[in-house]
Amino acid sequence: MNGSSLLKFWVFAAVFGMPVLVTPPLLATVVPPGTHDEIRDRMEPFGSLCRTGDDCSGAGSGQAAGARNASATLTGEQVYSQFCFACHTTGISESPIFGDVQAWAPRIAKGVDVLWENTTGGLGLMPIRGTCMNCSDDELRAAMDYIIDRAK
Secondary structure, three states: OOHHHHHHHHHHHHHHHHHHHHHHHHHHOOOOOOOHHHHHHHOOOOOOOOOOOOOOOOOOOOOOOOOOOOOOOOOHHHHHHHHHHHHHOOOHHHOOOOOOHHHHHHHHHOOHHHHHHHHHHOEOOEOHHHHOOOOOHHHHHHHHHHHHHHOO
């Protein structure tokens, strides 16, 4: 090796080797202090998943976000306010505006059975059951009646 090559080697080693030697001690301080057991406890999963049909009696007493008491029945207005309003207040995807008599008249003229089919089966870009998959048929019917009543 000549002097120029040796100098290049040491410059290379200093530029790329020094960070390798200096970095590990700096990174070691990133880990929070504690015993192995404390660290292991901090790494445990938070919460648990309880699916429909699973025996979740040992699970905590709180309900998952979005879950509701099965015995609590929603009114038509509550279903509309939680699920239908997003499209029917803005007219997204040509959905008829809530309370717009002129927009709802041709739909109401087709009859309640057709409206019910559209509510449960979807229509155009309206999803099945209007995104309320947990709503009972009675709750959906109440929401449909609520919307129709405001459009007459």
